[in-house]
Amino acid sequence: MAEDVLTIESLNKRFRLDRSLGAWLHRAPARTVTAVDDVSLSVPRGHVLGIVGESGCGKTTLARCVVRLVEPDGGQVRLDGQDLLALSRAQLRAVRKRVQLVFQDPYTSLNPRLTIGAAIAEAARVHQIVDRAGERGYVLEMLELVGLSSEFYDRLPRALSGGQRQRAVIARALAVKPEVLIADEAVSALDVSIQAQILNLLRRLTDELGLATLFIAHQLAVIANISDSVAVMYLGQIVEHGSTREIFRSPQHPYTRALLAAHPEPDPDRRRTEPAVRGDIPSPLDLPNGCRFHTRCPHAQDKCLTPPPVVDLGEGHQARCVVLPYAEGRVAPATPPPDADR
Amino acid sequence: MTNVPEPLSPMAAAPPDSPDESLLDIRGLTVAFPTRSGLAVAVNDVSLSVAAGETKGIVGESGSGKTMMCRAVLGLIPQPGAILAGEILWKGQDLVTASKRDMRRVRGSQIAMIFQDPASALDPVFTVGDQIAEPLRVHRNMSRKSAQKEAIDLLGHVGIPSARERSHSYPHELSGGMRQRAMIAIAIACRPDLILADEPTTNLDVTIQDQILGLLSDLQREFGMAIVLVSHDLGVVAQNADDVAVMYAGYAVESAPTKLLFSSTRHPYTAGLIKALPTVNIDAQRTMLSPIPGQPPALDHLGSGCPFAPRCQYSAERCLQVDMSLVRVADQHDTACPFALEVMSGDG
Amino acid sequence: MATRQELVLTGARALRRQVDRQRRWSSATLWTGVAIIGIAVVAGVFTSFLAPSPPNQQNLLAAFQAPSGSHLFGTDAYGRDVFSRTLYAIHVDLIFGIVGTYVPMVIGMVLGAIAGFYRGWRDSLIMRLADVTIALPFIVLVLAIVAIVGPGLKGVYIGIIVVSWALYARLTRAEMLVLREQQFMMASRALGYSTPRILFRHALPHLIRPNLVFSMADIVLNILVLASLSFLGVGVQPPTPELGAIVADGQQYLLTAWWITTLPGLVLVFIGVGFSLIGDGLADRFGRRLELPR
Numbered sequence: 001m002a003e004d005v006l007t008i009e010s011l012n013k014r015f016r017l018d019r020s021l022g023a024w025l026h027r028a029p030a031r032t033v034t035a036v037d038d039v040s041l042s043v044p045r046g047h048v049l050g051i052v053g054e055s056g057c058g059k060t061t062l063a064r065c066v067v068r069l070v071e072p073d074g075g076q077v078r079l080d081g082q083d084l085l086a087l088s089r090a091q092l093r094a095v096r097k098r099v100q101l102v103f104q105d106p107y108t109s110l111n112p113r114l115t116i117g118a119a120i121a122e123a124a125r126v127h128q129i130v131d132r133a134g135e136r137g138y139v140l141e142m143l144e145l146v147g148l149s150s151e152f153y154d155r156l157p158r159a160l161s162g163g164q165r166q167r168a169v170i171a172r173a174l175a176v177k178p179e180v181l182i183a184d185e186a187v188s189a190l191d192v193s194i195q196a197q198i199l200n201l202l203r204r205l206t207d208e209l210g211l212a213t214l215f216i217a218h219q220l221a222v223i224a225n226i227s228d229s230v231a232v233m234y235l236g237q238i239v240e241h242g243s244t245r246e247i248f249r250s251p252q253h254p255y256t257r258a259l260l261a262a263h264p265e266p267d268p269d270r271r272r273t274e275p276a277v278r279g280d281i282p283s284p285l286d287l288p289n290g291c292r293f294h295t296r297c298p299h300a301q302d303k304c305l306t307p308p309p310v311v312d313l314g315e316g317h318q319a320r321c322v323v324l325p326y327a328e329g330r331v332a333p334a335t336p337p338p339d340a341d342r
Numbered sequence: 343m344t345n346v347p348e349p350l351s352p353m354a355a356a357p358p359d360s361p362d363e364s365l366l367d368i369r370g371l372t373v374a375f376p377t378r379s380g381l382a383v384a385v386n387d388v389s390l391s392v393a394a395g396e397t398k399g400i401v402g403e404s405g406s407g408k409t410m411m412c413r414a415v416l417g418l419i420p421q422p423g424a425i426l427a428g429e430i431l432w433k434g435q436d437l438v439t440a441s442k443r444d445m446r447r448v449r450g451s452q453i454a455m456i457f458q459d460p461a462s463a464l465d466p467v468f469t470v471g472d473q474i475a476e477p478l479r480v481h482r483n484m485s486r487k488s489a490q491k492e493a494i495d496l497l498g499h500v501g502i503p504s505a506r507e508r509s510h511s512y513p514h515e516l517s518g519g520m521r522q523r524a525m526i527a528i529a530i531a532c533r534p535d536l537i538l539a540d541e542p543t544t545n546l547d548v549t550i551q552d553q554i555l556g557l558l559s560d561l562q563r564e565f566g567m568a569i570v571l572v573s574h575d576l577g578v579v580a581q582n583a584d585d586v587a588v589m590y591a592g593y594a595v596e597s598a599p600t601k602l603l604f605s606s607t608r609h610p611y612t613a614g615l616i617k618a619l620p621t622v623n624i625d626a627q628r629t630m631l632s633p634i635p636g637q638p639p640a641l642d643h644l645g646s647g648c649p650f651a652p653r654c655q656y657s658a659e660r661c662l663q664v665d666m667s668l669v670r671v672a673d674q675h676d677t678a679c680p681f682a683l684e685v686m687s688g689d690g
Numbered sequence: 691m692a693t694r695q696e697l698v699l700t701g702a703r704a705l706r707r708q709v710d711r712q713r714r715w716s717s718a719t720l721w722t723g724v725a726i727i728g729i730a731v732v733a734g735v736f737t738s739f740l741a742p743s744p745p746n747q748q749n750l751l752a753a754f755q756a757p758s759g760s761h762l763f764g765t766d767a768y769g770r771d772v773f774s775r776t777l778y779a780i781h782v783d784l785i786f787g788i789v790g791t792y793v794p795m796v797i798g799m800v801l802g803a804i805a806g807f808y809r810g811w812r813d814s815l816i817m818r819l820a821d822v823t824i825a826l827p828f829i830v831l832v833l834a835i836v837a838i839v840g841p842g843l844k845g846v847y848i849g850i851i852v853v854s855w856a857l858y859a860r861l862t863r864a865e866m867l868v869l870r871e872q873q874f875m876m877a878s879r880a881l882g883y884s885t886p887r888i889l890f891r892h893a894l895p896h897l898i899r900p901n902l903v904f905s906m907a908d909i910v911l912n913i914l915v916l917a918s919l920s921f922l923g924v925g926v927q928p929p930t931p932e933l934g935a936i937v938a939d940g941q942q943y944l945l946t947a948w949w950i951t952t953l954p955g956l957v958l959v960f961i962g963v964g965f966s967l968i969g970d971g972l973a974d975r976f977g978r979r980l981e982l983p984r
Contacts, residue, residue, distance in 0.1 A: 067880055069876060069879060069880060093882045093884070094882065095882075096879075096880060096881070096882035097881065097882045099880075100880065100881070101876075101877065101880045103873040103876070103877065104873075105873055108872045108873045108874060109873035109874050109877050110874055110877075111874045111878075111892055112874075112896075113895050113896070122883075123881050126881070126882065126883055126884075126887070127882065169877070172877075172881070173881075176881060176882070
């Protein structure tokens with residue numbers, strides 16, 4: 001396997017909520033939201049790591065922590081061995097170009113007053129990637145890379161459709177020659193016919209430019225299509241992690257299975273059955289004890305009330321569940337039994 | 343000068359499947375908005391009928407006119423848009439020309455609507471219980487007490503745990519899924535004959551979406567109401583609708599029973615959508631998707647002929663003459679592409 | 691058969707007419723305002739060419755003459771030509787209106803942008819300062835400053851700059867709070883742009899429009915403030931012509947020589963209406979767009 005460009009190690013982020021005056025007077029403890037809880041991941045060159053999860057699972061906070069748009073509480077984010085979290089603000093600015101973000105909403109991620117050409121040129125100029133003379137040529141090259149013709153150079157964002165804007169955003173990100181691309185719900189706001197164009201584009205760019213891509217989405221099918229490996233997040237934790245093939249062929253965490261069952265496949269022969277899981281996602285303010293999914297899990301048992309360890313299923317496939325992998329014989333009961341004191 | 347494509351087809355092209363049974367019968371509906379650069383035709387000569395008790399899916403991407411069509415049924419077209427032509431027959435009465443009083447009688451009590459964003463569709467200053475009781479008091483002249491009691495029953499019915507306490511909650515105290523359940527409780531309060539569900543699960547998580555769609559189909563079975571399910575998601579429609587109409591750029595381009603639509607697709611746009619959709623079936627997954635090339639047209643700059651022609655793999659000179667009226671290709675199966683049988687036969 | 695087509699075409703025509711009407715009305719508003727202010731600016735800039743006589747030239751023999759061909763607005767108690775004085779007064783008032791509005795606007799925008807962008811202690815400091823400033827009664831503050839620096843335009847200029855920035859700071863901060871959540875602002879940070887670049891190149895241009903709309907109403911208010919201070923005797927000092935001062939001078943003769951007060955007063959009203967019309971027109975143009983609802 002290729003070397004890992006981006007390595008995230010036991011990253012943590014809790015948001016402390018402001019106490020109301022009343023709570024302060026009553027000396028109530030400050031409440032915290034656990035957004036990212038001990039997440040470790042790594043992405044090699046030319047590889048797409050998909051992160052899937054529902055709202056509030058911490059996937060967006062994770063992305064923002066990686067580039068320190070949100071300051072993490074602890075852990076490490078290493079880019080080619082260099083720890084980004086140890087950098088000063090000034091050092092960080094120079095390193096930021098190496099990790100680029102593509103956001104969800106193509107309508108607000110471009111400055112409405114800058115032409116597409118100017119926006120891309122600015123990014124390249126600030127990081128001294130081209131001189132003034134070569135600027136126009138470089139920008140046109142970037143536009144071509146994402147499949148936009150040169151006529152877009154002088155257009156304002158409002159003259160572009162959603163898909164075209166997202167291409168422009170990707171071009172701007174690529175203009176600073178990043179090594180890591182983080183796509184945070186980058187296709188969620190797009191129509192299906194356009195979504196497929198952008199998915200293909202991101203896949204092609206990852207392969208051709210050798211990017212390490214972190215692709216965050218809530219739609220399973222999109223993840224299944226683009227990713228080489230997948231991490232499933234639930235309430236701040238990674239509950240299952242493995243190659244795309246493994247995750248979708250033999251998911252070993254009940255939450256992954258629930259997501260798969262709830263996914264509406266465009267297949268009229270697969271009519272609706274009973275809902276895959278019952279109940280609401282618990283509030284991240286008030287996390288369940290033990291396994292965080294046990295409140296909704298159809299396989300929940302007493303032993304799920306203690307925090308489950310990560311169970312290794314071989315070939316990089318891991319699941320944070322003490323029931324399914326054993327029940328289905330993926331792990332022999334002899335291998336490390338679920339340790340209650342972890 | 344306007345950009346209304348000519349010639350406009352006679353509306354008789356798509357007769358309702360079974361006129362005697364249909365509850366809602368939309369004929370030749372045309373809705374337009376003036377914009378800076380011309381007239382945008384959001385719904386263009388669309389005909390559609392909904393029978394009692396069925397689920398009619400309407401699929402389309404943004405700007406296809408699916409939402410505007412729903413709104414037109416309830417007379418809720420935002421200013422400065424207007425219905426330029428067509429009839430919306432509700433149990434035989436034309437809602438386009440109905441008086442405001444008649445319209446109010448239909449809205450909420452006979453036809454109810456569920457919106458995409460329950461957070462903004464619920465009033466933040468009233469409790470959920472009050473908001474469910476309100477239509478009962480307005481349309482059914484219930485007393486305050488009995489309406490409150492009924493509201494609690496309804497909340498329980500839509501699967502909200504400890505309904506009595508929850509009826510005193512304000513919308514912001516509920517999760518997104520619970521809010522949408524409350525919206526559904528309001529919608530079914532007066533036992534409507536038809537529910538217009540406009541992207542009811544688009545803002546919800548997939549596991550919650552699954553629960554809400556399940557709830558809707560349970561309620562439909564129980565009360566026998568018809569549902570118009572508007573969605574951009576082919577998967578949602580495939581698993582829930584009996585019949586599907588596909589819309590593109592304001593036109594209905596294909597209409598068929600759900601199974602038929604997927605098994606023998608008869609419009610290149612529908613076929614393109616199905617091919618562009620990623621799937622979780624990892625073994626059937628193609629490494630590269632086949633997107634539909636190009637972009638959807640601007641509604642204020644529609645040329646003549648088929649609006650999909652610039653993106654269509656089968657497009658030819660003759661597509662500029664297509665009048666976009668629906669042609670029957672099989673039993674209950676209509677398409678706006680007159681060449682569908684010729685160019686698409688065989689594949690599906 | 692043809693009826694449907696006719697229906698659609700007539701409906702479309704009616705819709706277009708409706709939109710055209712709205713658009714024409716809003717641009718008529720804007721251009722009427724621009725025309726009025728244009729005339730005032732020409733009068734204020736080319737005063738010395740247009741005025742028949744110097745503003746303070748007295749001719750006691752020609753006192754209290756009613757408007758006529760030689761004295762368009764008549765003459766006052768000292769026989770000064772009221773029309774000439776009015777033209778010179780427009781010069782003084784316009785400069786005050788513009789400087790007294792746009793200097794505080796620039797200060798307020800920069801401070802408000804900093805407060806909204808950084809939040810934290812900078813925000814608290816700047817906004818509490820703004821609160822204090824807004825809480826002070828303006829006239830009392832100007833009187834206090836005048837007591838220090840002596841009566842005259844200088845005191846009024848200082849007073850207006852000390853006070854007016856606060857409203858622009860509030861407005862700009864509120865807009866900035868919305869703007870900083872836009873993804874392109876976050877994208878600028880992720881692209882490694884420096885903070886001054888983000889603040890001045892990416893944020894400020896978006897904050898100008900609302901401030902500009904507000905400034906049109908503010909110019910009117912500021913001119914009126916100067917007029918009322920001069921009317922009270924603490925603003926522009928005689929014999930310098932200023933619209934408020936001219937109106938004040940003439941009021942004791944209102945019953946015998948109505949023109950001294952009334953005609954310059956009407957000019958003041960026209961300038962006020964002109965700026966308000968521009969403000970309305972700009973608000974229409976910036977704010978409301980006819981786009982297809984999604």
